[in-house]
Amino acid sequence: MGVIIVEVMPKPEILDPQGKAILGAFPRLGFTDFVGVRQGKRFELTVDGAVTEAHLEQARKAAEELLSNPIIENVVSVRALED
């Protein structure tokens, strides 16, 4: 079974309240190295057999049409998972 990874992040100009909440919690837990946090999504799409270029093309289309909201999010990566 092949796996395709799709990664989606909020656009830079969009407020990310989850990221802000994490950034606010970090110092209280002793994490002082980080100056910014953004939270997005990671999908694993499984296909029968090895990942082909046709699978990747369908995954890119699904990423734009279903897995992300193009108004507020960018698809940052669509790639086959390497074993």
Next chain:
Amino acid sequence: MGVIIVEVMPKPEILDPQGKAILGAFPRLGFTDFVGVRQGKRFELTVDGAVTEAHLEQARKAAEELLSNPIIENVVSVRALED
């Protein structure tokens, strides 16, 4: 500014209702190649300057303690973003 990517996925044995919902929607939208979908999270942690091994160590700790729930999720990747 350096960026560290942290990726978190539901454990394989944990039900993933969001992934199931997406899998159910795929055929209605003409996506027929995919036999499984899992949805997880992707974080971007920003640090001042270049990413160092100390930053990565703190990110690994944050991933385990704050960014994931170890009962139901696995941290699948902690790495510096390459430009």
